[in-house]
Amino acid sequence: MREITYRQALNEALVEEMERDERVFLMGEDVGPYGGAYGVSKGLIEKFGEERVRDTAISEAAIIGAGLGAAMTGMRPIVEIMYIDFIGICMGQINNQVAKVRYMFGGKTKVPLVIRTEGGTGRTLGAHHSQSLESWFIHIPGIKVVMPATPYDAKGLLKTSIRDDNPILFIEHKMLYNRKGEVPESEYLVPVGEAEVKREGSGVTLITYSQMLFYCLEAAEELEKQGISVEIIDLRTLLPLDIQTIVESVKKTNRAIIVEEDCKTGGTGAEIGMQIMENAFDHLDAPIKRVAGADVPMPKSPNLEKLAIPSKEDIIKAVKEILGK
Amino acid sequence: MEIKKEEAVFLLKKMMQIRQFEDKIWELLSKNIAQGGSHLYAGEEAVAVGAISVLNPDDYITSTHRGHGHAIAKAGKLPELMAEILGKATGVCKGKGGSLHLADLSQGNLGANGVVGGSLGIATGAGLSIKLRGTKQLVVCFFGDGATNQGIFHESLNMAAKWSLPVVYLCENNLYGMSVSVKRASAVEDLTKKALAYDMPSENIDGMDILAVRKTVRKWVDFARDGKGPSFIVCDSYRYYGHSRSDAKVYRTREEEKFWKGRDPIILFGKKLIEENILQEEEIKGLESEVFDEIEQATKFAMESPLPKPEALYEDLYV
Ligand SMILES: Cc1ncc(C[n+]2csc(CCOP(=O)(O)OP(=O)(O)O)c2C)c(N)n1
Ligand SMILES: [Mg+2]
Numbered sequence: 029m030r031e032i033t034y035r036q037a038l039n040e041a042l043v044e045e046m047e048r049d050e051r052v053f054l055m056g057e058d059v060g061p062y063g064g065a066y067g068v069s070k071g072l073i074e075k076f077g078e079e080r081v082r083d084t085a086i087s088e089a090a091i092i093g094a095g096l097g098a099a100m101t102g103m104r105p106i107v108e109i110m111y112i113d114f115i116g117i118c119m120g121q122i123n124n125q126v127a128k129v130r131y132m133f134g135g136k137t138k139v140p141l142v143i144r145t146e147g148g149t150g151r152t153l154g155a156h157h158s159q160s161l162e163s164w165f166i167h168i169p170g171i172k173v174v175m176p177a178t179p180y181d182a183k184g185l186l187k188t189s190i191r192d193d194n195p196i197l198f199i200e201h202k203m204l205y206n207r208k209g210e211v212p213e214s215e216y217l218v219p220v221g222e223a224e225v226k227r228e229g230s231g232v233t234l235i236t237y238s239q240m241l242f243y244c245l246e247a248a249e250e251l252e253k254q255g256i257s258v259e260i261i262d263l264r265t266l267l268p269l270d271i272q273t274i275v276e277s278v279k280k281t282n283r284a285i286i287v288e289e290d291c292k293t294g295g296t297g298a299e300i301g302m303q304i305m306e307n308a309f310d311h312l313d314a315p316i317k318r319v320a321g322a323d324v325p326m327p328k329s330p331n332l333e334k335l336a337i338p339s340k341e342d343i344i345k346a347v348k349e350i351l352g353k
Numbered sequence: 354m355e356i357k358k359e360e361a362v363f364l365l366k367k368m369m370q371i372r373q374f375e376d377k378i379w380e381l382l383s384k385n386i387a388q389g390g391s392h393l394y395a396g397e398e399a400v401a402v403g404a405i406s407v408l409n410p411d412d413y414i415t416s417t418h419r420g421h422g423h424a425i426a427k428a429g430k431l432p433e434l435m436a437e438i439l440g441k442a443t444g445v446c447k448g449k450g451g452s453l454h455l456a457d458l459s460q461g462n463l464g465a466n467g468v469v470g471g472s473l474g475i476a477t478g479a480g481l482s483i484k485l486r487g488t489k490q491l492v493v494c495f496f497g498d499g500a501t502n503q504g505i506f507h508e509s510l511n512m513a514a515k516w517s518l519p520v521v522y523l524c525e526n527n528l529y530g531m532s533v534s535v536k537r538a539s540a541v542e543d544l545t546k547k548a549l550a551y552d553m554p555s556e557n558i559d560g561m562d563i564l565a566v567r568k569t570v571r572k573w574v575d576f577a578r579d580g581k582g583p584s585f586i587v588c589d590s591y592r593y594y595g596h597s598r599s600d601a602k603v604y605r606t607r608e609e610e611k612f613w614k615g616r617d618p619i620i621l622f623g624k625k626l627i628e629e630n631i632l633q634e635e636e637i638k639g640l641e642s643e644v645f646d647e648i649e650q651a652t653k654f655a656m657e658s659p660l661p662k663p664e665a666l667y668e669d670l671y672v
Contacts, residue, residue, distance in 0.1 A: 057530075057531065057533070058531045058532045058533060060532070060533075061532060061603050061604050062531065062532035062533075062600075062603065062604060065531075083532070083533045083537060083538070084533075084538070085499070085502035085530070085533070085538040085539060086469045086470070086499040086500065086502050086503055086530050086538070087502045087503060087504070088503075089504050090504075113467070113468070114468060114469075117468075117470075117503070117504075117505075151388070151389050151390070152388045152389035152440060152451065153389045153390055153451070153453065153467075154389070154449075154450060154451040154452075154453050154454055154467060155449075155450070155454065155467070156453060156454070156466070156467025156468055156471075157390075157453065157467055322666060322667070324666060324667060324670055325670075327440075327448070327449045327661075327665075327666065328389070328437075328440045328446075328448060328449055328450055328451030328452075328454070329440035329441070329442075329448040329449070329451075329660050329661050329665075330388055330440055330660070331440075331660045331661065331663070332440075332448070332449070332660075332661055332663075332665060332666050335663055335666050336666060
């Protein structure tokens with residue numbers, strides 16, 4: 029199968045869905061001639077014109093608010109927030125408006141809105157350009173949170189997200205844009221809300237998503253050489269959480285470690301771990317573990333930045349600990 | 354021209370420091386010695402140096418994502434700034450901040466900011482504090498044309514005007530916010546109009562002319578110190594480099610770049626000083642090589658400095 033980058037995969041999803049449905053349009057900062065800060069919308073303005081690929085002013089609150097208004101009145105907007113770090117500026121719009129209108133209005137409106145953004149660590153950009161803020165959003169009933177790791181999932185999930193009648197926060201990872209993977213030429217969709225077992229194993233289940241998937245896969249390779257078998261679940265969607273897939277795996281391995289890039293305290297692992305407790309406690313042979321980011325703002329220094337997020341070694345260590353090796 | 358030789362040398366040298374500093378950062382970025390991003394200030398030197406040169410040392414500034422120039426102009430030490438950009442332990446923020454977060458509280462620099470518009474509220478609050486503490490200080494709040502489309506710009510100007518705070522809001526209009534021109538982003542091209550809504554006095558000046566910047570900023574600084582409240586100044590200028598390292602500059606023409614480089618603030622000022630017989634060409638060359646040595650030393654210091662120790666990860670989070 030052909031291999032393309034995560035960036036290209038996302039670009040194809042945008043092109044295909046904009047061709048398929050003329051209600052779909054893209055709006056955000058520098059998405060036009062510049063092609064988006066990470067190059068995802070390159071070539072779109074040439075293809076679809078300025079009406080459907082709109083460069084906005086630097087006005088995050090209005091970008092989200094306007095996206096919502098357009099979604100409630102017949103359009104299917106994709107709006108881009110350049111870095112998830114800036115999402116605080118429009119948090120009120122997302123939390124109080126985007127996520128709540130349908131419920132507050134007794135189900136009388138739909139919000140087919142995709143908020144594309146990008147997060148994560150790895151470019152030594154410091155505290156305002158490196159955050160993993162997904163846990164803020166799993167605390168908001170009414171939106172869905174999607175975080176693809178592979179080019180295949182990025183394309184399939186973005187297409188599905190655009191077709192979904194619910195608001196979706198679609199979080200890409202800045203270190204994955206250049207990563208290549210197999211993506212078929214023919215059309216396919218990946219359902220929102222379904223995790224996937226990316227590697228089968230028997231000793232322990234690693235539950236992860238986004239960039240950390242690749243750290244887990246590398247750790248698993250190394251552990252296999254040492255005779256330790258690891259199963260890896262890529263959540264792909266954080267909200268709604270596919271607890272079923274997690275429980276099935278834990279029933280088999282009896283051990284669970286959540287590997288997450290965000291700050292540990294109040295992070296995604298806290299919620300996932302608790303759901304495992306609620307749904308699979310009897311199958312656990314050891315306390316659930318978390319390998320997570322440090323509870324600090326992201327430091328600039330390259331060495332501190334590395335220390336602030338999980339490493340392959342941290343994952344290997346946690347696996348050995350949970351197995352008592 | 355009413356400027357003493359000593360002062361002229363100071364201004365010219367500061368601008369040269371910024372230019373050569375930025376050219377050096379560009380070189381370090383290209384060689385991957387500096388990692389991450391850096392938004393360079395080259396081309397806009399007259400704005401930071403001119404505006405900050407009329408302030409007292411205990412006055413405050415707030416800076417932006419394009420903050421190296423403000424930091425240098427506000428008495429920043431070149432080696433510490435360079436080390437910070439490389440994320441070294443000897444940096445002005447101990448390597449925790451980096452290019453986007455240069456700050457030197459001891460010099461009244463309340464910090465660069467990775468968030469566009471992020472410092473407008475801080476400047477307003479510093480102005481409020483000055484008023485409450487009853488001192489004679491003031492704040493110059495730097496931000497770009499792009500930031501004037503953020504909600505917090507309007508909220509801050511309204512608050513400062515209502516409470517008559519000692520803040521000079523200084524907009525660096527370099528025609529673009531990343532790739533989007535003022536023309537394409539803003540409903541009004543004349544940005545001074547945005548202050549009209551808050552009855553705030555405003556003025557648009559040539560930001561490539563350091564003497565014009567000084568004259569106008571001094572006027573509004575005096576106004577604020579006299580307790581008459583905030584003002585809004587728009588300085589027209591141009592950034593020479595792309596927005597960041599990866600910027601192919603498809604949104605602007607090479608002719609436009611040439612036009613603005615033909616109005617280079619350092620060359621313009623140098624010429625004027627020669628014409629007015631304040632400095633000789635040789636002296637200017639001498640200054641340039643002095644600055645060259647300073648930048649080389651700063652770079653050497655930064656490169657030879659250690660990275661922070663691992664324990665530093667958890668330091669300085671709380672008092
Ligand atoms: C809130 C926010 N939105 C977007 C960005 C990304 N970004 C960084 S600088 C920039 C352009 C800023 O333009 P302007 O205010 O004119 O300053 P300039 O870069 O021209 O100096 C953008 C969009 C950001 N850092 N913060
Ligand atoms: Mg600008």
